[in-house]
Every structure is written in C-alpha cells, then in structure tokens.
Amino acid sequence: xxAASKRTLRTVLLGMAIPMLMGAGDQAARFxxxxxxxxxxxxxxxxxxxxxxxxxxxxxxxxxxxxAAVDRGDNDDLTLQSFVQKxxxxxxxxxxxxxxxxxxxxxxxxxxxxxLGLVTFIIRGWRSRPLVLPANAPxxxxxxxxxxxxxxxxxxxxx
Amino acid sequence: xxxxxxFALLLxxxxxxxxxLAGILALAREGPGSARLGETARRAGIASFVIVFLAAxxxxxxxxxDNFSIAYIFHHSNRDLPxxxxxxxxxxxxxxxxxxxxxxxxxxxxxxxLRYKTDPRLFAHAxxxxxxxxVFFLLLLNFAAxxxxxxxxxxxxxxxxxxxxxxxxxxxxxxxMLYLGYVGFTxxxxxxxxxxxxxxPGEKWIHITRRWTMVTWGLxxxxxxxxxxxxxxVLGWGGYWGWDPVENASFLPWLTGTAFxxxxxxxxxxxxxxxxxxxxxxxxxxxxxxxxxxxxxxVVSSVHAFAQSSIxxxxxxxxxxxxxxxxxxxxxxxxxxLSEHKLESLVSRxxxxxxxxxxxxxxxxxxxxxxxxxxxxxxxxxxxxxxxPPFFNRVNIPVALLLLLLTALGPLLAxxxxxxxxxxxxxxxxxxxxxxxxxxxxxxxxxxxxxxxxFYSLMTITLAVMVALTVISEFVRGGRVISRHTGQNLLAxxxxxxxxxxxxxxxxxxxxxxxxxxxxxxxxxxNQDKEQExxxxxKLTIGSxxxxxxxxxxxxxxxxxSEWAVMNVFKGGKQIATLNPERRFYKASQQTSTMPxxxxxxxxxxxxxxxxxxxxxxxxxxxxxxNPLVMWIWVGVWIMIxxxxxxxxxxxxxxxxxxxxxxxxxxxxxxx
Numbered sequence: 001x002x003a004a005s006k007r008t009l010r011t012v013l014l015g016m017a018i019p020m021l022m023g024a025g026d027q028a029a030r031f032x033x034x035x036x037x038x039x040x041x042x043x044x045x046x047x048x049x050x051x052x053x054x055x056x057x058x059x060x061x062x063x064x065x066x067x068a069a070v071d072r073g074d075n076d077d078l079t080l081q082s083f084v085q086k087x088x089x090x091x092x093x094x095x096x097x098x099x100x101x102x103x104x105x106x107x108x109x110x111x112x113x114x115x116l117g118l119v120t121f122i123i124r125g126w127r128s129r130p131l132v133l134p135a136n137a138p139x140x141x142x143x144x145x146x147x148x149x150x151x152x153x154x155x156x157x158x159x
Numbered sequence: 160x161x162x163x164x165x166f167a168l169l170l171x172x173x174x175x176x177x178x179x180l181a182g183i184l185a186l187a188r189e190g191p192g193s194a195r196l197g198e199t200a201r202r203a204g205i206a207s208f209v210i211v212f213l214a215a216x217x218x219x220x221x222x223x224x225d226n227f228s229i230a231y232i233f234h235h236s237n238r239d240l241p242x243x244x245x246x247x248x249x250x251x252x253x254x255x256x257x258x259x260x261x262x263x264x265x266x267x268x269x270x271x272x273l274r275y276k277t278d279p280r281l282f283a284h285a286x287x288x289x290x291x292x293x294v295f296f297l298l299l300l301n302f303a304a305x306x307x308x309x310x311x312x313x314x315x316x317x318x319x320x321x322x323x324x325x326x327x328x329x330x331x332x333x334x335x336m337l338y339l340g341y342v343g344f345t346x347x348x349x350x351x352x353x354x355x356x357x358x359x360p361g362e363k364w365i366h367i368t369r370r371w372t373m374v375t376w377g378l379x380x381x382x383x384x385x386x387x388x389x390x391x392x393v394l395g396w397g398g399y400w401g402w403d404p405v406e407n408a409s410f411l412p413w414l415t416g417t418a419f420x421x422x423x424x425x426x427x428x429x430x431x432x433x434x435x436x437x438x439x440x441x442x443x444x445x446x447x448x449x450x451x452x453x454x455x456x457x458v459v460s461s462v463h464a465f466a467q468s469s470i471x472x473x474x475x476x477x478x479x480x481x482x483x484x485x486x487x488x489x490x491x492x493x494x495x496x497l498s499e500h501k502l503e504s505l506v507s508r509x510x511x512x513x514x515x516x517x518x519x520x521x522x523x524x525x526x527x528x529x530x531x532x533x534x535x536x537x538x539x540x541x542x543x544x545x546x547x548p549p550f551f552n553r554v555n556i557p558v559a560l561l562l563l564l565l566t567a568l569g570p571l572l573a574x575x576x577x578x579x580x581x582x583x584x585x586x587x588x589x590x591x592x593x594x595x596x597x598x599x600x601x602x603x604x605x606x607x608x609x610x611x612x613x614f615y616s617l618m619t620i621t622l623a624v625m626v627a628l629t630v631i632s633e634f635v636r637g638g639r640v641i642s643r644h645t646g647q648n649l650l651a652x653x654x655x656x657x658x659x660x661x662x663x664x665x666x667x668x669x670x671x672x673x674x675x676x677x678x679x680x681x682x683x684x685x686n687q688d689k690e691q692e693x694x695x696x697x698k699l700t701i702g703s704x705x706x707x708x709x710x711x712x713x714x715x716x717x718x719x720x721s722e723w724a725v726m727n728v729f730k731g732g733k734q735i736a737t738l739n740p741e742r743r744f745y746k747a748s749q750q751t752s753t754m755p756x757x758x759x760x761x762x763x764x765x766x767x768x769x770x771x772x773x774x775x776x777x778x779x780x781x782x783x784x785x786n787p788l789v790m791w792i793w794v795g796v797w798i799m800i801x802x803x804x805x806x807x808x809x810x811x812x813x814x815x816x817x818x819x820x821x822x823x824x825x826x827x828x829x830x831x
Contacts, residue, residue: 029610036548036549037549039545039547045401045403045547046396046401047401047547047548050396050397050398051396052394052395052396052753052768052770052782088542089542089543089544089545090543090544090545091545092544092545093545093547093548093549093550094545094546094547094549094550094553095532095536095544095546095550096544099540100536100539100540101536101544104528104529104532104536104544104546104550105550105554107528108521108524108525108528108529108554109554111521111524111525111528112521112558115517115520115521116517118517119513119514119517122513123502123505123510123513126431126498126502
C-alpha cells in the first residue's frame, strides 16, 4: 500500500468515525433524540414524536413519560429500557446492539465488505483472464496502429 | 354486471393460457403450421388485453353506478364519492389493484405484440414469458382474489367509502405510475430471459431491454416521488419518507433497475458484465413481484398494506417458479454470457460502474434486510423488533454518500483506463468548489460537529456540489469544442451537444436532478416543529415565522364535514400568507383525517397541521413544522424526469465511429 493510499484510508476511516463519536447535548436535544428512537405503540408505525393520530391514546402519555425521564436525569439506556419494559421491544425504533439484534447492524456492513471483496476478486479475474472474442470479431490492433486509434479517440472525445 | 366481469376474467385467462401454450408449441415445432400457430398465439395475447380492459371497465362502471351488490364496490366506494375517486376505486383495494396489475401487464403485452416485426422470434419468446406472468395474475383474480364477488345477504343502501387518506388528487395518479413501473419491469425481464433461452446472437436485445427499462424506471421514479408528495401532503406528520415496508418495496426494484441502467453500458460498449446484467434484470423483476407480495401478504405490518389474505402463498410459489426458471436457463446457457473484453485498469469507467453497482446493491440488500429483519427476529428469538428510520438512515446514508462521491468521479473516468494526471486535472475544480461551499456553510453557521445529522447534511451538500460541478464541467467542456467548430454560442453548443448524444447528457441531467433531490433530503437535518393549543389571537413562533390564529370555521358537503383554522402568517412583522389547516370527517367510512396546509418556498416549507381539540380544555391544537429545502426534492424530480426523457430521444446526429481500414498483409516474398 502506498503512502497516498494509506493517507486516503486514514481520512476515510476518520470520516466514518466522526459521526459515531458525536452525541446529543442538552435536555431538549435529548428529548428530541430519544423521542426519535422510539415508536408510538398505537400501531400507526410512526416515530413517537411524529405520531399525529387524532385521538391517539398512547403518544401523549409516552411523550409525558419521556419528558419526566429526561427531567429526572435518567441516562439514555435506562430511559429506553424502562420503555421496553412497559411497552415491549417493538417500542424501540431500531434493533438494539445486544444479542441477536446485533446481527441486524452487522450484516449490512458485512455485505459491503464482502461486496468489496467480490468486486476486487472479479476485477483481478478479469485482468488475468485471456480475452474471449466472438468468431466474427474484428482483428485486434496493436502497436503503432493502436496508439494512432487511441490518439484519435482521445482527440474526438476529450478536448 | 358482475357476471360480465367474472366471465371476462375467465375468458382472459383462457386466451392468455392459449397464448402461452400455443406460443411454446409454435416455437418448438418446425414446419409451415408453426408460423400460423404462433400468429394465433400473438392474436390471443392481443385479445386478452381487450378482455381484461373490459373487466376493468365493468368494475369502474359498477363504482360509478354505485352497484353495491359487488362486495368490492361496497367496501371501497360510496354514493357521494367524487367522480375522480370512483376511478381510483379500481386500485384502492386488493382485488381491484390486482385487476389493475393485470390490465397494465396486458397493455404492455399489447405494445410488445404489436411491435413484433422488430424481431419476430425474440418478440415471440418475450410474448410467451409475458403471457406466463399474466396467467399467474389471472389465476389469482379468478380463484383467490375475485373482484366481482357478490355481497351476501341483503343489499346495502350505501358503501363503506374509500379510505379518507386515498381521497386526494395525487392518489388518482400515484398508484397508476407506481404500477406502471412495477409491471413494466416484466418487459425487460421477458426480453432478457427470452435472449438467454434462445442464446440470442448480438446485442439488439440489450438495446430493446435498456429502452424499456428506462421507460419503466422513469415511471417508477415518478410513482415513488408522487407517493412521497402524497405522504407529505396528506399524512400530516411533516415528512415524506418513513421507511415503511411498502415504501421500501417500491425502492428495491428502483435500486436494482438503477444499477442495471448503469452496468448495461458496459455490456453495450465493451461486451462485459453479461451475466451480471442478466441477473440484475431478473432480480429487478423478482423484487417488483416481491414488493407486491409484501404489500398483500400481511407478512410485515405497514400503514399502506392491503388487508391480510392467503394470496401471499401464491406469490411465494410464483417467486419460486421464477427463480428456478431463471436458474435453469442460466445454468443451461451460461456459456453464452462470457465477457468479450477484460478490464484494463482499476481507474476506468468500467470500475466506477462496478463500484456503483456494488453500492446500489448493498443499499438494496440493506433495505431488504431491514424490512425483513422483524420477521427473522420473531422467528429466531420469538420477539418482533421494530426496524424503523433510525436503522435505515444510519446504515444507508454512508452508502448514499459513497454513491454521491462515485457520481462525481464517474463521468471524469474514461473507458478502459484514465491517467492520474487527467483525473487530477478534471477533478480539481469540482473538488475545490465543493470544499469552498463546505467552508462557506460552516462560516454561515452550520456546525457539523454538534450533531451527526448536521455532519451528514454537510457531507451531502458538499458532495452534491461536487457532482453538480462535474456535470456542468462536462457540458461546458463538450460545448466549447462544438462552439469552436461551429461558432455558435456556448448555450446553443451545449444544446447541440446534448442532442448529439442524448443518452449521455440526458444521464447527466438525471444526475443533476438526483443531487437537487439529495440537497432537499439534507435539509431534513434542520427540521423544526412546535405544537401548541391555539385560541383566537394566539401566536406561535417557529423559525422566522409567526403564526396568528384568526378564526376557526366549518363546512359540510355530502362526502365529508370539515373544520379548519384560519392562520395568518407573519414574517418580519409583515403578513405574507394565510394558511388553512383542516380536519375532515368522512361520513361513509366514519373516519377523521387531517389535511395539512403548506406554504412552500425555495428555502423552507411552513407546514401546519390541525391536530384536533384538547379533550380537557376543548381548545384546538396546532402543530407547525418548518422543513428546510423540501421544494428542492420536487424540483429535482422534475429535472430527473426531463433527463430521462432526453435520454430516450434518439440522437439527432448519429455518432459515427470510423472503422479501421483492414490492410491485407502483403504475401511473403511480394516485391521480390
């Protein structure tokens, strides 16, 4: 790996790490953050803070409970856990990062890594594979003639 | 009337089955009779369109006649339903929408069968495959989800009415667009499978398939964005995309279709990725069937889903048959799909398409995985978990950002290989421009380190600017060359450039539309909302707007009763608008719905919802959302549509490639 590639890789990794290291700050932001990490359980399939069902019997109560938890200073995990105990696991808008739920988070990234591996494998295979030409294909050109065609193509397609 | 409809469906099934079987026999048999048999199969296919159209017309007529003896009409219409929505009855329920599927498929089949002279044998194969798909849907309609089933017991005086959420003008065009997209993927699938079955020589089939895919992709894009606009304008939660399973179902074939539209260029230009493209088209079709299955089986819960029913099993069986068929013919004829060229360099257009495909497929897999994970979780640990927006956003946004980066780089890469110097030279201006915009945004108060959403938003806008500058530089560079040769001004030269290679420059216009859309998405990081009880004269301030409640008023019509607020909107102390958020009570269905009022500008949308009355105080509650840059999404879609249309227009000046003159080698000894 060249120095430039290493630098690029470090920059990309840093770029990916920044969002993971950042978090919400004050009370209102915490309420907003937690409220968007939970679902309303009135079977509307909406995020708690976005439930707009007329006469919904759950969202107001749940929002009030969330305000109380944030005011008490409960940490995020404790708050979410108390909602899970009261309303069941579907109250969380995303799988947790424990137990089998972890699989939900790992698999997409694994797919990306495997996909990258597959594409690299395909490219390597292509580069090392002998050329297969159809029977009636034009004869390949080489050397000076090839350079002339390349120059012509460049001239016609670039500037 | 129901007997006419039922008979039409049976007749359509018989005709389509005949078209399928006679088509196969005609292709399998040699001899003079086979051409005549093939012709009867083609004509039966054409006739099936007429008969399915008749069945659909009967159902719509029954809706207009308030014929509640038909159970479907009773459940989805009522006497006072406005006329345009009586058309919408056709696709508003399970049975009707399957009939609509079938109608669109037979219409696509009609076009294909009328154009058979383009390549009779290829079209005959494709026609059989379309007939096979049509047989499945007609079997469903005749035996599992009959739209003309009769009401049991005494005849009801009025129907239950159409779902209030569907009573919105866009619902008259959104489902047809979406279905045209879904169903349309049957055609490229049919051509691809036909080409594989017959080991089609040459690349003509891929040109036909690409054109159909582009049309279908364009329609699906329209359908998805109309759905988003409908959700935004009607559902009243202030957003346009909720990662609902049914929304995801429409997004899946769109992603693979997009991947195909890119990778197919490698097959056309370089004879590469033949297997990949074949499976991309197969997957796109299977995903559109899978989406239909998700919507109708009740396997995942969704606000959009049709009633749960047993037809899910039919779809599973159909999907299995499609997969096995594709696998069988692929196994049999895969030697036909060998690449003609090899990759020469990693820094090339070919590589960029490969990585583009990888990212689109990872996004597709992620959406599919997230949609199905609740089912898997319930199966493994006995507990259903929710996989909602936080999951999809977190997993998909990084992939989308990488895709944006690739969209900026891709056009700068040449086929076969690109020199590093050329890449640096062409990339310098877009990169510096994007960095300047990012610095400007930070200078104007954007704080990406404060919240991950702000960080993603800044990255999105930065990369979008980079793509925009790349696209513009491509137009300018090409335009300058023409301008030098013709003496025209730059704008006219760019128009001529586009007309000379509509596909390439139409594609760039689509890319430009995409970045306008994603800038609109980036605005959502800065959404604000506020809820307040509001009596007469009360004020609510959100962003730079102040809302003052002037009054509440009521109205009544045969279909619904409504009450709405009259809200004066002030900015900088000056009244700039009056908004009327509304609540409706639909009489037939006895359901209430909200109708937000939106003031849309280039910088933000002021979105007001009349939520109802506080049961304790009796005072009206209003919720105000301030959603930045939403208009960019709708403008971006129009640009994407324009780009798609441009890409489908034939080039005015054909691109001529000079064939190299074959010089016969002189015989040994010549000239001696």
